[in-house]
Amino acid sequence: xxxxxxxxxITGANKGIGLEACRQLARLGHHVILSARSAERGESAxxxxxxxxxxxxFLLLDTxxxxxxxxxxxxxxxxxxxxxxxxxxxxxxDTWQGSILDAKAADLRDTFATNTLGPVLxxxxxxxxxxxxxxxxVINVSSQLGSVEKMTDGWAGYGIxxxxxxxxxxxxxxxxxxxxxxxxxxxxxxxxxxxxGSSANLSVEEGAQNILHVITQVPPAATNQFLFxxxxxxx
Numbered sequence: 638x639x640x641x642x643x644x645x646x647i648t649g650a651n652k653g654i655g656l657e658a659c660r661q662l663a664r665l666g667h668h669v670i671l672s673a674r675s676a677e678r679g680e681s682a683x684x685x686x687x688x689x690x691x692x693x694x695f696l697l698l699d700t701x702x703x704x705x706x707x708x709x710x711x712x713x714x715x716x717x718x719x720x721x722x723x724x725x726x727x728x729x730x731d732t733w734q735g736s737i738l739d740a741k742a743a744d745l746r747d748t749f750a751t752n753t754l755g756p757v758l759x760x761x762x763x764x765x766x767x768x769x770x771x772x773x774x775v776i777n778v779s780s781q782l783g784s785v786e787k788m789t790d791g792w793a794g795y796g797i798x799x800x801x802x803x804x805x806x807x808x809x810x811x812x813x814x815x816x817x818x819x820x821x822x823x824x825x826x827x828x829x830x831x832x833x834g835s836s837a838n839l840s841v842e843e844g845a846q847n848i849l850h851v852i853t854q855v856p857p858a859a860t861n862q863f864l865f866x867x868x869x870x871x872x
Contacts, residue, residue, distance in 0.1 A: 649727025700755030719770035731794030748794035771817030
């Protein structure tokens with residue numbers, strides 16, 4: 638997409654990769670809206686960015702809660718005329734790291750609700766704003782742990798939910814391409830965040846750059862892809 642100023646919503650952005658993506662995009666002059674499920678944490682993040690001289694808006698949004706998604710969509714429709722980029726970044730990691738044979742039902746349900754169902758429902762709810770902003774783009778923040786071709790045991794809920802998010806990406810891409818909306822799954826890589834841990838090989842700044850690449854460098858017509866920077870990953 639072009640580097641001209643865009644209106645961009647990033648979910649789950651009060652910390653980590655989402656917060657850093659907000660910071661870098663605001664520095665580039667984009668109209669950025671940071672969403673979080675906690676008003677206190679979200680507003681604190683926006684206040685911190687403001688102290689850096691960056692103007693970023695806040696939207697209260699819990700992507701695991703359908704009613705919260707609908708309320709947030711109604712609010713955005715009152716605040717915006719169009720949305721150019723939706724970054725479905727909000728995600729959770731299941732507490733059980735071991736084999737799928739021992740995965741807990743609650744972990745599987747919770748990761749699917751937040752990591753897969755939330756992005757689909759939010760995209761549906763914001764469709765009028767995305768159509769008004771076309772050519773627009775939905776970026777589903779995925780993971781190499783969601784690649785079916787490369788999948789192994791461990792992190793069952795997270796891996797399955799991200800694989801399902803990739804499948805949803807392909808479905809959405811096919812449905813939205815005629816409407817001028819592209820849909821891409823992108824992974825930031827293994828990043829040193831609260832979720833990724835201290836052993837990860839990428840900094841938060843580098844991880845955010847892998848998401849920004851899709852906004853600033855990938856052509857608007859490109860859709861139905863799974864990307865890590867310039868590299869195409871197997872679904």
